[in-house]
Amino acid sequence: MPSGQRRGRWSGVPLQDRQALRRHELITAGIGLLGSRGGPTLTVRAVCRATGLTERYFYESFTDRDDFVGAVYDEVCSKAMSTLMQSAESPRDTVERFVALMVDDPARGRVLLLAPGAEPVLARSGAAWFPSFIGVLQERLTRIADPTVQAMVATGLIGALTALFTAYLDGRLAATREQFIDHCVDLLLSGAKNY
Numbered sequence: 001m002p003s004g005q006r007r008g009r010w011s012g013v014p015l016q017d018r019q020a021l022r023r024h025e026l027i028t029a030g031i032g033l034l035g036s037r038g039g040p041t042l043t044v045r046a047v048c049r050a051t052g053l054t055e056r057y058f059y060e061s062f063t064d065r066d067d068f069v070g071a072v073y074d075e076v077c078s079k080a081m082s083t084l085m086q087s088a089e090s091p092r093d094t095v096e097r098f099v100a101l102m103v104d105d106p107a108r109g110r111v112l113l114l115a116p117g118a119e120p121v122l123a124r125s126g127a128a129w130f131p132s133f134i135g136v137l138q139e140r141l142t143r144i145a146d147p148t149v150q151a152m153v154a155t156g157l158i159g160a161l162t163a164l165f166t167a168y169l170d171g172r173l174a175a176t177r178e179q180f181i182d183h184c185v186d187l188l189l190s191g192a193k194n195y
Contacts, residue, residue, distance in 0.1 A: 023061040025051045030072035034115050035107030042069065066121040073122050076111045077129045084136050091140075095184045099177070102165060109169045113162060134158050141192050157191045
């Protein structure tokens, strides 16, 4: 019997809650595997090994690997979106929270920004989430009256920030954390200020 399935693992957990807990464990392991430093190493066997669950439990929540990869990506995007939507006293607060989420847990950052380039199944998911991130920023560009200009500025800023975070997570930028945050904040403020 695999170590993760010893008697007592689910002791005290109501039967109806067990599947949700197993799904959460699988998603958490998937974030680590899909966002691994050397690139995605996600197979059904690898995620089952990481959680100590059998494939039977994997397939109770996911139809196949592609379904699982999509669920992992959606989880990371949902968390990123909720972080961005929290009220903040300043743009710096938002940037600091986003950096904490994406850089302090680099596997999450790599899933969000790098995995779509390595996982063909995420091409559609990434394209589906991108307008939501643009929309969140666009809503905050209140100094820009023209909605078309708002959309263009928000799209450009999201593109620039995506490139910056990707390079930072990839180790191609030698900036300190403070330099990185300062630059992201300056980019946001100058993008909005120019209109």
